[in-house]
Amino acid sequence: MKYDAQDCKLVFSQKLTQTIYDFRLQNKELAAITKPGQFVQVLVPGKTLRRPISVCDVEGDIIRLVFEVRGEGTEILSQTRTGDSINIIAPLGKGFELDKNKKTVFIGGGIGVPPMLYSAKQCGENAAVINGFRNKSAIILSEDFEKAGCSLIITTDDGSFGIHGFVTQPLEEIIDSADMICACGPTPMLRNISKLAKEHNVPCQVSLEQRMACGIGACLGCAVAINDGNGGTVYKHVCKDGPVFSGEEVAW
């Protein structure tokens, strides 16, 4: 796996909600080799550590990043002007293993929704998407999923749009017709989805987050406990072994 850090021109940016931004970065070389579920390490001016951000979509020479402002770094990043350059190390990590002929349920929770778009697009009409949000004002990317031909179910925690409740509710109704589940979102959500998938004997892939430094597997910062198969656990790393893991191997 060759790595490179390159400047990309920010060709389009849009604010999707109060805290979520949609950035389109132009880089033909990196876009051509980026796969669903992979991420990039974004250099933020004045910050020591890069920000790991999952790839939302790739179209032609455009890498699309949809990210949430969570702290100072993402706040600075959100102020980047169209036409300016952003330096990224990309593509990074092991993404989702997808088969377009398999009925796959893609589940995103909150800011876990963006990486599901490029992934679900691979499966088109075989993709059933369930996206969960806090409330109606936090909903993002619905039109993009619909344009890709995916069926889309939305849940909100407060019932202000779609199904009132968590993503696992509609999942229970369609899980037995699924060949595969792919999910990204808060840890409790991923844990519950993995449990449900195991009960119904459906393979499940989850995309995890962890505080990260190098992004390439050298510093061993972004550890995650993985079952070792002998009743114990071993630390693997989100940046290189993941971010996508089998739900069964994660020591929840």
Add this chain to the structure above:
Amino acid sequence: MADLSVNIAGVHFNNPIIAASGTIGFGREYGEFYPLSVFGGISCKGTTLKERPGNPPPRIAETPMGMLNAVGLQNPGVEHFIKEDLPWLKRQDTVAIANVAGSTCEDYCKTVEILSETDIDMIELNISCPNVKEGGVQFGTSCESVAAITKAVRACCKKPLIIKLSPNVSDIASIAKAAESEGADAVSLINTLTGMRIDINTRRPIIANITGGMSGPAVFPVAVRMVWQVKNAVSIPVIGMGGITTWKDAVEMIMAGADAIQIGTALFTDPYSPVKIAEGLDKFLDSRGMKSVTELTHTVITE
């Protein structure tokens, strides 16, 4: 083109820039960015006698102009390193340095004995890791303990021996002298400064280990001061590190007294920083009419 090569304890380095232990693993990942020969040497991930799992996550927190880490010496053990990584690293045209850690003096000695029978170029003794409960920094914080571990390891070490010093001490110069007096061939400094961050929303420390080692540009002035103090106190080579990010930082650290430098956290911000530092250093030496980087070492004017 100035001569960037340096000689540390009889070992030839093509340039004075060494990758700092813990930031580059055993070299393979950064070797996918560029040939590892951009570094004069690679100080490998802290290696122990047996495999270690490391600390629970989170292990990383950002700080103003820096970061904390508490990886906790996760490593596959010395035998795995010798079998799986060392042969490959030896083919990369860079000096291979093993960084050795342990819980007991016996652990350190056994690991060093095993490494002494390989073709590793140098050994860096990590007596300054702040992130493990046993061993690490407890060997590095008093002159007596530094002298004792240096003496014990020296007796079984057939390779050039670097002692890596902790900055979490009151008098770094006397610690360095203690290492020198018991046969260290060089000292390297500084390891990380112990730090802590708290998430104000949860009232919990960000790092699961509670405290972590601080590195990055924020620690640079502390490192420059300590390297200068140590260089004034010892006659063995001094390898300076701590927050070096740009070629100007490298020049400054060398002026303070470093015979070679290590860079670590800067790799995370810009993987290409070693290339840029080497280019900048070369141009600076040319502009001052210096033929060799060794002419720059310890040239700070203090009177």
